[in-house]
Amino acid sequence: MTVSVWASRNRIVPAETGTASPGIWSNDLTPYLVEPMDCLSANDPSTDVTLVFAAQTGKSEVGVNFTGYTIDIVPCGMLIAMPSIDEAHKFTKIKLQPTIDASPALKHKVRETKSRDENGSTASFKKFRGGFIQITHTGSSKGLQAITVRNAWGDEISEWDHDVGGRGDPVDQIIQRSSTFELRGAKRLWTSTPKLKGECRITAKYEVSDQRRLYWPCSHCGDYFTFRFDHLKWDSEHAPFGAHIVAPCCGGVIEHWQKRAMLARSVWIKSFPAADDTDLEPGVVVEPEHLDAARKRPSRGRQPGFHLWRGQSNLAGWDSIVGEYLAAKDSAARLKTFTQQVLAEAFEQAGEAPDHLKLLARRDEDREKGTLPDGVLALCGMADVQANRLEWAVYGFGERMTSWLVDFAVIPGDPEDDATWAQLAQVQTRLYEDQYGRSWPIEAFGVDTGYKSHAVYNFARKRPNVFATDGRDGATRPFIGTPKKVDVTWKGKTAKGGALLWPLGTYPLKSALYAALQKTIDGPDKTTGIWPAGCIRFPKSCDEAFFLQITAEYLDTIETRDGFVKRVWRKRAGQANEQLDLWVGARAMAAQLGLDRYTPAKWDARRALHAAPDQGGNDDLLSHAARQQQQPLQTPAAARTSTPQRRRTIMPNI
Numbered sequence: 001m002t003v004s005v006w007a008s009r010n011r012i013v014p015a016e017t018g019t020a021s022p023g024i025w026s027n028d029l030t031p032y033l034v035e036p037m038d039c040l041s042a043n044d045p046s047t048d049v050t051l052v053f054a055a056q057t058g059k060s061e062v063g064v065n066f067t068g069y070t071i072d073i074v075p076c077g078m079l080i081a082m083p084s085i086d087e088a089h090k091f092t093k094i095k096l097q098p099t100i101d102a103s104p105a106l107k108h109k110v111r112e113t114k115s116r117d118e119n120g121s122t123a124s125f126k127k128f129r130g131g132f133i134q135i136t137h138t139g140s141s142k143g144l145q146a147i148t149v150r151n152a153w154g155d156e157i158s159e160w161d162h163d164v165g166g167r168g169d170p171v172d173q174i175i176q177r178s179s180t181f182e183l184r185g186a187k188r189l190w191t192s193t194p195k196l197k198g199e200c201r202i203t204a205k206y207e208v209s210d211q212r213r214l215y216w217p218c219s220h221c222g223d224y225f226t227f228r229f230d231h232l233k234w235d236s237e238h239a240p241f242g243a244h245i246v247a248p249c250c251g252g253v254i255e256h257w258q259k260r261a262m263l264a265r266s267v268w269i270k271s272f273p274a275a276d277d278t279d280l281e282p283g284v285v286v287e288p289e290h291l292d293a294a295r296k297r298p299s300r301g302r303q304p305g306f307h308l309w310r311g312q313s314n315l316a317g318w319d320s321i322v323g324e325y326l327a328a329k330d331s332a333a334r335l336k337t338f339t340q341q342v343l344a345e346a347f348e349q350a351g352e353a354p355d356h357l358k359l360l361a362r363r364d365e366d367r368e369k370g371t372l373p374d375g376v377l378a379l380c381g382m383a384d385v386q387a388n389r390l391e392w393a394v395y396g397f398g399e400r401m402t403s404w405l406v407d408f409a410v411i412p413g414d415p416e417d418d419a420t421w422a423q424l425a426q427v428q429t430r431l432y433e434d435q436y437g438r439s440w441p442i443e444a445f446g447v448d449t450g451y452k453s454h455a456v457y458n459f460a461r462k463r464p465n466v467f468a469t470d471g472r473d474g475a476t477r478p479f480i481g482t483p484k485k486v487d488v489t490w491k492g493k494t495a496k497g498g499a500l501l502w503p504l505g506t507y508p509l510k511s512a513l514y515a516a517l518q519k520t521i522d523g524p525d526k527t528t529g530i531w532p533a534g535c536i537r538f539p540k541s542c543d544e545a546f547f548l549q550i551t552a553e554y555l556d557t558i559e560t561r562d563g564f565v566k567r568v569w570r571k572r573a574g575q576a577n578e579q580l581d582l583w584v585g586a587r588a589m590a591a592q593l594g595l596d597r598y599t600p601a602k603w604d605a606r607r608a609l610h611a612a613p614d615q616g617g618n619d620d621l622l623s624h625a626a627r628q629q630q631q632p633l634q635t636p637a638a639a640r641t642s643t644p645q646r647r648r649t650i651m652p653n654i
Helices: 003-010 031-038 059-072 085-102 170-177 201-207 256-264 288-295 318-328 332-341 356-360 418-428 453-461 506-522 544-550 578-592 600-610 621-630 637-641
Strands: 048-053 077-082 125-128 131-137 151-155 187-192 212-217 244-246 267-270 305-308 378-386 389-397 403-412 431-433 439-441 444-448 466-472 484-490 493-505 553-559 565-571
Touching: 003 031, 003 059, 031 059, 031 256, 031 305, 048 059, 048 201, 059 077, 059 085, 059 131, 059 151, 059 187, 077 085, 077 170, 085 131, 151 170, 170 187, 187 201, 201 305, 212 256, 256 318, 267 288, 318 332, 332 506, 356 506, 356 544, 378 418, 378 578, 389 418, 389 578, 403 418, 403 578, 418 453, 444 453, 444 578, 453 466, 453 484, 453 493, 466 578, 493 506, 493 578, 506 565, 506 578, 544 578
Parallel strands: 048 187, 048 305, 077 131, 077 151, 151 187, 212 305, 378 444, 444 466, 466 493
Antiparallel strands: 125 131, 212 267, 378 389, 389 403, 431 439, 484 493, 553 565
C-alpha cells in the first residue's frame, strides 16, 4: 500500500486541526501531493524526499500522512524534528494528536498519553507496537542523540541552525540516526519554505535532487506547461481582480475556474539540468507526444525533489496572489516574504553596490537640503558617533516607504564633552517647515552605540523619542527588535537599567537600502514622470563623496569552517560608510514608528495633516510641536518594570 492510498482509506482529518475540509482524507483536493507521498512508500526505492513548497499548500499534510503510514503499515522508529520547541508542541497539539484520536487505524495502535505511566505515550514520544515516534526540535541536540530510527521528517529545515549543541549540522545528525537502515528501507522527508538565496538549506537540497516541477495540460491546445508567476496576468485598471493565465504554449487565456480540472490531470516531470547530449531536459512546455518520455526520464542517481508555488494549489486564488504581489512589490521586506512564502523561491538580498555616479546624476537639482519636500509624511533621524565628531541625517518617509534626504551635517567635537551632545540635542529638536509655513518635528531619532556607548545611553535616556541603537548581524533579524535595559555610567555616576538599547537588523536594512537605491537609479517613469515607489530622493547638495559613502558596502559569499555557505556585508577598503549607516538607522526609526505596517486609512490620516490649510490640513503644528518638546512623554511604567515597550512619539494622535 502507498502512503496516498493509506491516507485516502484511513486518515480522518478532524475539524480542530483548522482544516477547511474535515473528514476522510481526499487526494482530489491536492492531487499534487500524491506523488511526493508515494515516494515515501515502502515499495519506492527513494531514501530522501525534498519538498520546496509555498506556505499553505499542504506540505505538512504529507508529513502527517507519512507518520500515520509509519504507525499503521511499516511500524518502526521515527524521528520528527521541528525548528523550535514551540513549533514541536504546536505540531503535536494541533496536527498529530487530533489525527491519531480521530483515525481508528491509529487510535487503537498508539498507546494513550499518561504522564505517570512509563509504558504510555507522552506529548513528544508516541509508542506503538513495533516502533515509536520521537518529536523534538533542533534548538537542542538532546532529542537528536541516543536514538536509532528508520524514518525521519525534518520540517522547515531552512530555519534550523547549522550547528546544534556543538555536535554539528542537525540534518547530518538525523541522517546518522537512520544510517543503520540506509540499505533497509530508510525514508527521510525534508520540507520547508525557502529563505535566503545562497544560504538556504532546502534550496540546496532541491538543487541536488531530480528537481520535479508540476506540468498542467493547456485547456486550449493540450500541450503541458509548468505554470510560473510570470504567466499570471491581470488588468491593471481592475487589479487584483480578473487574474488569469496567458498560456506559454499557445497564448490562450486560461481563467481561474479552469484550474481545478487542469490540476486533476497534472503530472510531475524531472527538470534537473541535462547531464549530457543523450539526456532529455524538459522546457517550460512539453508536447503530449513527448510526455511519456519526459515522465520516464532517468533520475541519474538523484533523489526526488518537488517544487510548488501557491498559484499551482487548489487552496489559493489567483486574485489574492496578485493582491499580495501588488502590496509587496514596492517594499523589500514584503517582497522577501512574498518570494519565500508565495513563490516558494529563495530571496536574493540586494548586495551589489549601486553605481554611485548614476545616483549622483539622479539628484533633485531643484532642492537644497533643509527643505521639506512634498510627499514627506514623517521625519526620522539618525546620528553616528565617531572619535572626533557626530554625523547625523534626517530622512522623510512617505507612502510605500519612499524616502527623501531632508538634512545632514557633521558636529565636530569630543563625544565625551556635554557641549557636543548639546548641539545634537538642537538637531534632534529641530522643526522643518513645509511649503505652507507649518513646522514639523522629527518623530524618532536613533543614535548608534558602537562608539562611546555610555555617552549615547546618557543622551537617549533623557529623551523619549531618542533611541540608543546597536546593529546586529543576521539575515533574518527584524529591522528593529525588542530592547533591553542597560546601565548608564556617565561622569562617574551609574544608573542601573537607566536606558533602553534597541537592536537593529543591519543585514536586511542594508539590503533594503540597495533595493531602494536601484529604484532611484531607474528614475521616474518616462511617460508620467512619476518616481518609483520606495526609491530614495537626494538634494543637489549631495556630492560624489556622499554617494561613495552610501554605497560603501557589498555582500560577500564565504564558506564557513564547517562547510556551509554564508553571505556577509563587507566595507570596501579605505572607504567611509557613515551615510550608509545613517540611512539604515533612519529606516529603522521608520519601522519603530510602525510605518511599515500602516494601513491605507492611517496613511490617509497623515496625508490629511499635511494637506493645504484650505483643504483641512493642520495649521497649528508649530505650537503643537513646541508643547510636545516642552513636555516630553515618559516611557510607560510597564517598560520600567517588566519587558520594555515601544515608546510614544510626538506626532499628533492619528
